[in-house]
Amino acid sequence: MMEKMYVQKACLSLKVLFLLSVVVFLTSCLSWVMEKPSFVLRGVSLRPLSLTDVNLLLDLDVQNPNRFDLNFKSFEYTVYLKNEEIGNGRLEKELRIPSSATTRIQAPVAAKFIDLSGSLKSILTEGNLPYKITGKVVVKTALGSRQFPFTSEGRINLK
DSSP states (O other), X not given: OHHHHHHHHHHHHHHHHHHHHHHHHHHHHHHHHOOOOEEEEEEEEEEEOSSSEEEEEEEEEEEXXXXXXXXXXXXXXXXXXXXXXXXXXXXXXXXXXXTTEEEEEEEEEEEEGGGGHHHHHXXXXXXXXXXXXXXXXXXXXXXXXXXXXXXXXXXXXXX
16 A cells, blocks of 8 residues: 555656656747847937936837747836937836737836937937847746847937
């Protein structure tokens, strides 16, 4: 009788070990299956909050190259114009990016007018500005969450 219990416990332990191994394997394979989304800045809107603070609203195109939807759990970013940091932001709400599609999202950036001194003049007077956005996005999957760092660079015409 005792021997049968040991055999049952051993079988149960092996089953649990096997399931854990499968989950670890599938999680590690996720990077082979899931491609990184890409980001392109399409526009910037200025919204003064006070005499010292301003809120920038970024229009970003997010491209999902995967054959399945991506669900962003969180999205953190820092924005640079003409190699000057102009601010950063974070979206905490979940975003769904459809499969094989490009989706426009709006991302707020908190900044101070004093931090924008050089960039603000460029935003208002120049046309074609170099930009860079760096950050990380956390994607929710069936096997947990996966974090993707990203960098996007390009030029934007703000006129």
